[in-house]
Amino acid sequence: MEDFSSKRAKHVIVISYDAFSEDNWDFASSLPNLSLLISKGVYSNDLISIYPSLTYVVHSTLVTGVYPDRHEIVHNNPFQPFISEKNQEWFWYRKDINATTIYDAAKEANLTTSAILWPVTGKAKIDYNLPEVVAINGENQAFKILKNGSPFFCAKLSLKYGKVLDGVNQPNLDDFSTLCAVDTIKSKKPNLLLLHLIDLDDTKHNFGTKGTEVNNAMLRMDKRLGSIIKAVDEAGIKKDTAFMVIGDHGHIDIQYKVHLNNILKEMGLIYEDRKTMKWRAYFQCNGGSAYLHIKKDDQEAERLTLNKIKEILSVGKYGIEDLYDRTDLDKLHIHKSIKYMVEAKRGYCFDESISNTTIEDLESQRKKYSTHGYRENKDNYKCNLLISGEMIKNNTSLENLAMVDIAPTIARLLGISFPNCDGKPIEI
Template structure:
């Protein structure tokens, strides 16, 4: 067993923290301290599609979506409204080992606070990110899929801070849970997920004054975790890792391409219920084409429709990826076809409403993600700081698949095989 670099690692997932936020965020007191005392990059390259659950699974497994199997936030649920859909909440859906499994083998303590895809995971202290749908009870669902005593204790202490999933209250609750976990449990690995920035970008756009307020709140939250580490007396043995999972792009036009498949009869109504032979599952900035098994005719028809649509400027299709080109991204091969949206456009699954909505005409601001990680100015931010890490070190381009092996190396556990590599260059000696 390799000796690790540090006894404790705190991984802060700063959802949607991307290179366009770096200039302001890096000047704030707490993050700037971590940057000065550590290694950093604004060119952390994400995976395709750039969706939270897809990326967080890569973060902890070190492999691309074609291997780990989480290809979207949501399993495929045609004709179900987004707010009523189930998500990939459960560890069982991940096809490969995760870094917290490696800790369990070594009898080391891991903790997760609202980390995606960790329902019923082998995490010692676990409050998974999970949502009640339909008639389900939120509190019961968390208790059932996390560590019940751990969750109950935090809920009793800090539950009153939260107002459902409204921000900034949700992240204020999350940071209190994180502080408490550091002080009372001192886990070797704490993974914590903050959503305030992602939420603000979706609702207000990527360049609204609201974003600056969130960056300040986020810096204060990072500071609270740093204080807890100092209070717990473990500063000398701790590494902080703060990273974004994807950027966002402002959207003016929403496009509902399933309506073209419906016009062609590939999506149709029969006996009062909806059916499909080909259906686009949107990620926002891209979309998967799903085709019924062994229905080659439907696939060819759908591809012809989409190729024709790609020639129409107003429908926002930048590229249709198939075959080898799609393999290059290591995206999950749903049917071997993905559409990439142009900047300024996003895709929407719905089969009702206009084919194209101009949000500017409706006075709405909106931004989203899900685009290719190769889109310009779309890199994520990454900071790692603390014991054994070089100070003021610039990392240059790194990859999301490098995160898990690097986390494992910091803690001295074995994870593998990974598609990424340990970023040895940031370590002292």
């Protein structure tokens, strides 16, 4: 049996490379900084994401080692019917996660922790925390960060590097996050640092999964990795540091955007009453999938909606590939609050808003767009993982990995206890 005591690291730097999927590996792995980490570590293009493959759902699994039916982050957003996406609350706060996190366990073991724009960390007990929270409905962005993060830490970073920002626009936001991470590594030397970088995901949403824009985003990312590697070296902790670079989901190019709630509105299950929108059935859309919500005890709405979906499936309309009931959802680790779910065909995605057009043909409008949220078994949709450091095997490929394996692997690297996971430590 392998001796894992030799795998200990005093410092673990976890870099979430949002949307870094298997189709990006060949290009990204040829770049200087990622290839350097590969030469000193283990890697995989066979990391299976979580369903639905949404950023906040996946990142909650990354730090808990459990599936969404246990940690209870089931979407990026709580259910908020008829509220536009730009005005919706998100699952920003640590209290929303119903499971122990790896940063909680590290702190209990008297290790120092830091997080830079890591999802679902608002008000978390992290020593140096710059949380991913966004001002909505007239809120002040700076105040919201200070209120939910480590105030002096956030204020100092904002004063030093805030001039780099252009709102939440990329690539400025990831450049800012990287500067913050570099500063934190050199000044704080945390035992665990979590960093979320979003440039590639934004680029894919706006330009599709292939092309110059995507390659340029990966070039920028490699430069950021180089800055982080250099910071570790300058901090004098290179020998004791393990790097983890993780993709959270793939992307699929979209031709048709389907407004599912239009169908329910046509059936009278979504309606206006005294200038207020009401619902008996409602689709909460996840991009490549959607939850079907039915008003409690409204058996007629449930029957009508299910019959309609089965009719749609029989004729192949609206891009619905599958309807899942609770038997299916138990196997897929979907939370018990969800009774039904639909999955989109490749090339289709679901949009929650009610629109004049039920099916938008993006290709005919010459719009490039890709998204995620699909089943983890879609072709060419797996994620990449790299674990690198002087205590790790060299240039070794791994297979059959799951997102629930990440947190227990971090725990083993740090030499701390982290029981009750759905996953297991990766042999590195």
